Amino acid sequence: MALPVWLLLAGAAAAVEYRAQRNKIQARRYFDPGEPGMALSxxxxxxxxxxxxxxxxxxxxxxxxxxxxxxxxxxxxxxxxxxxxxxxxxxxxxxxxxxxxxxxxxxxxxxxxxxxxxxxxxxxxxxxxxxxxxxxxxxxxxxxxxxxxxxxxxxxxxxxxxxxxxxxxxxxxxxxxxxxxxx
Incomplete structure (x- = not known):
């Protein structure tokens, strides 16, 4: 029973981290040639x-x-x-x-x-x-x-x-x- 709770908590933590990274990227309004992959539409x-x-x-x-x-x-x-x-x-x-x-x-x-x-x-x-x-x-x-x-x-x-x-x-x-x- 502890395994599903642990998986649920790990998934929630990953979702929070993903959202934080996405917001960080979306807050950047430019493309910096020194940062690969930062071209935002x-x-x-x-x-x-x-x-x-x-x-x-x-x-x-x-x-x-x-x-x-x-x-x-x-x-x-x-x-x-x-x-x-x-x-x-x-x-x-x-x-x-x-x-x-x-x-x-x-x-x-x-x-x-x-x-x-x-x-x-x-x-x-x-x-x-x-x-x-x-x-x-x-x-x-x-x-x-x-x-x-x-x-x-x-x-x-x-x-x-x-x-x-x-x-x-x-x-x-x-x-x-x-x-x-x-x-």
């Missing part, structure tokens, strides 16, 4: 974070049905360049960027001072590709690859938001903060 970040206004070339993301994230490049004038699932690269409004996706917010890649990270060159590269098409593939040629190509100028397979986060952190050589967009 925007849906996990704390509400009430400071809202920022993206600048041309800023990387923006939203959540899609609790499974993946969708990314794009802010062009300015309330326009985001995105690679649509059809393969078309298009310029759309923030409202359209969120349309038929589960996320209610757009997040902007920022530094620790809540300044958007990005570049005019990324915005220029994205704008030059508007109304062109790619052979879209969810894992091999997706929105994250498009964003990275605009920012870096190189085509590399990026299969997930986590991989994009790692490349962005290495590119900027700093911790990334994903703050809600002012829009």
């Amino acid at each position: 925007p849906s996990q970040w704390l509400p009430g974070a400071r809202k920022v206004e993206p600048t041309p070339g800023s990387v923006v993301v939203c959540h899609v049905f609790g499974v993946v994230e969708h990314s794009g490049i802010w062009l300015g004038d309330d326009t985001i360049a995105e690679l649509h699932g059809s393969g078309l690269i298009r310029g759309i409004s923030p409202k359209r960027f969120l349309h038929k996706r589960s996320g209610a917010r757009i997040y902007v890649c920022c530094d620790r001072h809540h300044r958007p990270l990005g570049s005019e060159l990324a915005a220029q590269r994205a704008a030059e590709q508007l109304f062109t098409a790619r052979d879209y593939h969810l894992r091999n040629n997706n929105c994250h690859r498009f964003v990275w190509s605009c920012l870096s100028g190189s085509e590399q397979r990026i299969s997930s938001f986590h991989s994009l986060n790692r490349r962005l952190a290495d590119h900027y050589q700093q911790a990334l903060y994903w703050d809600p967009c002012l829009w």
Whole structure:
């Protein structure tokens, strides 16, 4: 009879420890390149974070049905360049960027001072590709690859938001903060 009670107590202790670790991770709102596995999706970040206004070339993301994230490049004038699932690269409004996706917010890649990270060159590269098409593939040629190509100028397979986060952190050589967009 003592064995089941011991197992019950051990299970309860493990659950408390798991919850404490999960809360600790969820309280971190950034990706630190020095900590492997710390890329958090925007849906996990704390509400009430400071809202920022993206600048041309800023990387923006939203959540899609609790499974993946969708990314794009802010062009300015309330326009985001995105690679649509059809393969078309298009310029759309923030409202359209969120349309038929589960996320209610757009997040902007920022530094620790809540300044958007990005570049005019990324915005220029994205704008030059508007109304062109790619052979879209969810894992091999997706929105994250498009964003990275605009920012870096190189085509590399990026299969997930986590991989994009790692490349962005290495590119900027700093911790990334994903703050809600002012829009």
